[in-house]
Amino acid sequence: MRLLQFRRPEGGRAVGIVESATRVRVLAGCDTTHSLATRAIGHDVPVARLARELAGAEFVDYEALVESQAVLVPMDHPDPAHLLVSASGLTHLGSERTREQLRRALEADEAKLSDSLRLFKLGLDTGRAEDGQPGAPPEWHFKGTGHSLVHPWQDFPVAGFATDASEEPELAGIYLIGADRMPHRVGFALANELSDHAMERRNSGWASRAKLLASSFGPELLLGELPSHIEGLSRITRKGRRRWEKPFFTGERNMAHSIPNIEFHHFKHDQFLVPGDVHVHYFGTATVSFAEGIKVDAACTFEISAPPFGRPLVNGLRRVDPAFSFGGVRAA
Structure with missing residues (x-):
């Protein structure tokens, strides 16, 4: 359903x-x-x-x-401040070609591995919750509150200071915290975790800051079990013409971390167990156009689709001025 x-x-x-x-x-x-x-x-x-x-x-x-x-978006909160958007990264295995490249990199001297590859290797080795015991935690970052969400078929606002704003086709888990502080998974949806990949590439220490752009999920909320293998399509059009497209793979068969393991390491934190709060958590991806040198602008439209989720998630881009001209913090 x-x-x-x-x-x-x-x-x-x-x-x-x-x-x-x-x-x-x-x-x-x-x-x-x-x-x-x-x-x-x-x-x-x-x-x-x-x-x-x-x-x-x-x-x-x-x-x-x-x-x-x-x-x-297929689920939100009456008070957007009580909806938290977060994500995990370095979770997906990618295409066969990507997996082979990773295999060769991981076979190198471990002392030469980047921090990202070390974390990815840890997920490959111990990223699954088994026998009731959690595996290694994945990378985690904060996206924003419900105020940062953009509805399907609407444009992502991109501030002038962003050096890039391009797609990340992902799977999202949508959760509601019960009165007893128990997280309940309501369902799954397609998602686009817009990111500033140019900033992230300049310095990996800026990765969490690069994620503080808007995002969207939906348009439909899938209830029930999630297929273990999902093959979707990420497409960019510009002025009605195809600019770029590529399949992406998600579902647990294509992930280094299991979904229960990602959920455990998110909801083990007490501050995420406030009754009535909604959590939207993006599970990561291995397919982004930026990695292939694609540049996007306000004439581009993102389209993310996968058969179990009905209609595709479609969003555009628009450049906006900051909400105010920041000249420092004023004492109250």
């Missing part, structure tokens, strides 16, 4: 079950995915089961929602 969250013409919100590429069945008495998941967790029933029970007689046209830019 896949869910879609959208805005109604009069300004209200709604959630629906995606029945086809053109038809969405609206849930009755439930206007947000957050409220749906909260009710399901409170009644100790699966979210998919409650969604089926609330499926009503109203249908909406999916294409009309897209054209009117009414589609929202």
Whole structure:
């Protein structure tokens, strides 16, 4: 089952079950995915089961929602400050060619390995939770709160100080913290973790700062089990013409770290167990256009797709001035 969250013409919100590429069945008495998941967790029933029970007689046209830019990220929070966006990196094995390059690099003298390759090797060796015991922690970075999210079919705002702003096609886990402080995985979605790769390449110590750009996920929320092997497509178009495209591989068969291991090392931190909070965590990627010398600009559009997730995630770019001209911190 896949869910879609959208805005109604009069300004209200709604959630629906995606029945086809053109038809969405609206849930009755439930206007947000957050409220749906909260009710399901409170009644100790699966979210998919409650969604089926609330499926009503109203249908909406999916294409009309897209054209009117009414589609929202498939789960958010009434207070964006209570939605935390984070990510793990160095988690994916990549294509066969990439794996062979990594194998040769890892066979070199370990003293010559970069910090990133050391961390990747640690994930390969011990990155899976087994027999109830966690494996090695993955790389982790913070993206922002719900204020940093961009809805599907809308543009990423890119500040003038960014030296690059290009895609990272990823898988996202979406979580809600229950009243008992237990994390509940609501579902999975496609994601685009926009990053400043030029800054990251200049100095690996700036990697976490390079991640502080906007991101998007969706448009649909996949409930239930995740396939172990997912082959998607990351595409960039410019003024309607294909600029670049490449398959990407995700799912646990294509990952050095298992998803339970990534989840353990995120939610072991007490500050991430606040009841009612939403967490969106990106699981990483091994495919980015920047690595192949592709330069993007405001005329480019990103499209990330994979069969289990329904429609592709589409976002554009727009350069923006900073919210204010920073001249220092003012004493209050």
